[in-house]
Amino acid sequence: MRHLLSTKDLTRDEAIQILDIAEDMADVQNREVRKLPTLRGKTVVNLFFEDSTRTRISFEAAAKRLSADVINFSAKGSSVSKGESLKDTAQTLAAMGADGVVIRHSASGAPQVLAQSDWIDARIVNAGDGTHEHPTQALLDAFTMRRRLFPGASRGRDLDGVSVVIVGDILHSRVARSNLWLLRTLGATVTFVAPATLVPLGTASWPVDVSYDLDATLALTQPDVVMMLRIQSERMNAAYFPTAREYARQWGLDDERLGRLRPDSIVMHPGPMNRGLEISAGAADSAQSTVLEQVANGVSIRMAVLYLLLSGEREAQA
Amino acid sequence: MSDTSIRPGGTRSLLKGAMLPDGTVTDILIENGRIVSTAPGAGTGASGTVVIDAAGLVALPGLVDLHTHLREPGFEQSETVLTGTRAAAAGGFTSVFAMANTLPVSDTAGVVEQVQALGARAGYATVRPIGAVTVGLAGERLSEIGAMAQSRAAVRVFSDDGKCVHDSLLMRRALEYVKTFDGVIAQHAQDPRLTENAQMNEGALSSELGLKGWPAVAEESIIARDVLLAEHVGARLHVCHLSTAGSVDVIRWAKARGIAVTAEATPHHLLLTEDLVRSYDARFKVNPPLRRDEDVQALREGLADGTIDIVATDHAPHPRESKESEWDAASFGMVGLESALPVVQTALVDSGLLGWDDVARVLSNTPARIGRLPGHSHSFEDGSPANLTLVDPAARSTFTLDRLHGKSTNTPYEGMTLSGSVRWTFHHGFATLRDGELADPSEAATFASGELAAGPSGQGIAG
């Protein structure tokens, strides 16, 4: 693996390798010394064209626990035009000797453009691009599911037969896309639930069931996992649905819907949550919720990814 | 003026053994900017004749591009009239219609006359400016269409290309008003609200790639409205760059109703599909966007059955930096003059959908008629203006950047294998392209100055 750009092009074996290495990394988190010398002397740049403190500090913690040097580069609000800034920034980072670039960008495909360009030859990790993909989020979600559903026996396993319902703004969600591809590769079945305005066009050809009715879907599938997506307030202004109240009533995970879930099912949310909109406080704080585990697991997954991309042989300079 | 006056470059040329669009193999004798004979053996032996071996080459009337962006004035870092017409000559074109989205916008007689004059001075091709429909392309009030029509540039085609004339009442008025001057509105059909920040064809692929979708209906609904408006007011309408199967259906329906509509397709929409966008390589970013394979097939069929009247390049040069970026930030557009004929041959002639006579029709005769460009295109009758191009249809090669002659290199075809190679182009008898080599600019300009001195009939602009 040279870059991590999407989950769509991960094979089952590659995905399981990342999850298994993350198990080792998670073990390190429980030790007295939570640091490994593995990436000593390597430089990881967090290149964030879009604000995301959570994702950035997760990558920062991961890189630091592997002893890499971390440079945070917030390119937001740069005065140069967007196009120039990606190329110029990449060349600047290359000149500084970055071994790995963790990039968050509002434009879909920006990490791939960087990886394909000759502007920089560092390893590229996609930390979320536009409405395209967010592969480390999907990997940490799969990791969280695996640990919860197969406690003590998660290593080496896929998610064969696990049913996952993903609820919310599928249209704008890179998390939903990355999760779909990865979960399918790992053998899970996926259902998207959303108002029709928030379902992307063309999902009929995707390996997913689509439903507009949350109650019917929960009753029918009795899912192992319910993943709630964040609803952003600007969606309401763009008239994807009439009001927050109507959305919460139809597609929110409230206490009553939580009560109807199987007791051994888990409730996930990539954060940050809108309590009372897509998820009730009761559901967010319940024993079934994995929200905080997801945060902890994020560091383990990102350590595994950085290890896999950065520890190996340095390729001969072309 | 005298038809027999000797002009620079206007010597006798004999093209031996060329195949005319109708399949006849013969010799073509050019003298003083005219085709004087297409009889076999004509002109042999006469002294001072330049003899060109055209065996195996197809002769076409000089190609006419109804949709070119020459970028001058205002965006000379992308293209100038000189560089753009050199690219045209290299692609076999002898006339280009220059779109109005310059800076200043071509919405006054002054700007269109300037563009026309720059073309006439350069000498590589006849440049016909297109006038803006609305002032500043702002879509608010009509520009001085009459002044542009009656200027020395004699504008007949009006377009806000790049922007859609979206206001229904304004579009109605424009269609009506240009009737006064035998003009035509060339509409860029794109509903602006349905395509806000749109990046690529809307469908399963745009959803997967996370690029904002550009629905087919945004194009089709405008075309449907416009053909009904054209019918209602009895005006001519030309629809730029059709890209969807639905658009072809709407045009077919309109023509069956007898509506005076003509339609164009670009070479790239006849060959390329949205799958190329998977690379996020901005060379494939274009307006309207590349569509599905079904759409490409529908466009090809539409062109073959006459629903689509012409092929036009939408040659849209952009500087390197506007394509070297993430997809969202990149500019829309592709250069297309040099690749147009090879793409048409690859997509349509090789597959048997079009013959060479059809190619002459869709790339020369019909665009000249739509654009009211008399005395330029022809069917090789004796006395026709010597605007013609010779193509080697047997050539098949990988398209490389060194085949481009404009200022910009944003071609989507680099590395693709295309059929056909333009070998010779004659503009009013002057060889602008000579066995693949462009004529020297000073020589072209010298010839052009002789043409200008000889009077306007050489440019073939009717009042």
Place this chain on the structure above:
Amino acid sequence: MARTVLQQADIARALTRISHEILESNRGAADLVILGIPTRGSVLAERIGAIVAGIEPGAVPAEMVGSLDITMYRDDLARHPTRTPSPTQVPRQGIDGKTVVLVDDVLFSGRTIRAALDALNDLGRPRAVRLAVLVDRGHRELPIRADFVGKNLPTSREERINVRLESIDGTEEVSIEEAPGA
């Protein structure tokens, strides 16, 4: 050409002797932790643990034997393709105050053991650390030596030592191979 230097019975005898030596130097199995270095060191550690349990009443292998992955501590990561680490498993009681015996199959440059000492350092603070190896082939690049050695095998740098163990390789022997072209 490969030349067998230890056969199955030789390996068994060596492990038995090492086990006795460990017990002798530790004065029993109390506070003893045996950590193998994956992959073959882990197998050898399990076998030593089983022998020790057979000799010393009350010694339970599960409370004594574990494995210590050193992939993340290697100093040559950038010179090889990425390795997938193996799990580190330390007995429940941990290593603080214990005598830890590291077990590996071949002792060569000493770099693996250096990495193991670093890894151990991040896990806790043992009272003492000892080293047991099946084969010591010489050519040390660091000031490290083994406390318990199955067999000393003088080799040239160009030669390869192959350790094959029943549970991994289906056969059991130690052989020396001439490097191709040597």
